[in-house]
Amino acid sequence: MAQKDTHSSDILEEFLGDTPRATEWRELREALRGRLKAMLRSRDTETDPAALQALETQIASLRKQVAVLETEEVVAQFVEDSIKASLARAPAYGSLDEDEE
Numbered sequence: 001m002a003q004k005d006t007h008s009s010d011i012l013e014e015f016l017g018d019t020p021r022a023t024e025w026r027e028l029r030e031a032l033r034g035r036l037k038a039m040l041r042s043r044d045t046e047t048d049p050a051a052l053q054a055l056e057t058q059i060a061s062l063r064k065q066v067a068v069l070e071t072e073e074v075v076a077q078f079v080e081d082s083i084k085a086s087l088a089r090a091p092a093y094g095s096l097d098e099d100e101e
Contacts, residue, residue: 008087015083022080025073029066036062 020028039059046052 008084011087012080012083016080020072020076022073022077025069025076029069029073032062032066032069036066 036059039055039062043052043055043059046055
């Protein structure tokens with residue numbers, strides 16, 4: 001079973017190439033979400049109107065970026081799951097009789 005998992009992982013890596021995996025998108029999203037939370041806390045204590053406006057702009061930008069990363073994560077997870085499902089349904093290499101080739 002471990003050999004099949006390794007083979008499936010190799011095929012998945014070959015197909016996806018340098019494209020970030022869903023877990024990578026999730027890590028990036030969580031990092032930005034952490035920055036967003038910190039900015040929201042800063043906003044609650046900010047008294048300078050100009051600084052508050054700058055924070056609001058940054059917060060809006062971060063919210064959009066978090067949403068984009070979430071979309072990328074969902075799409076990547078769908079692609080990975082689709083590839084895995086296709087591999088699970090595909091016949092194993094070398095399982096054909098020599099007469100059938």
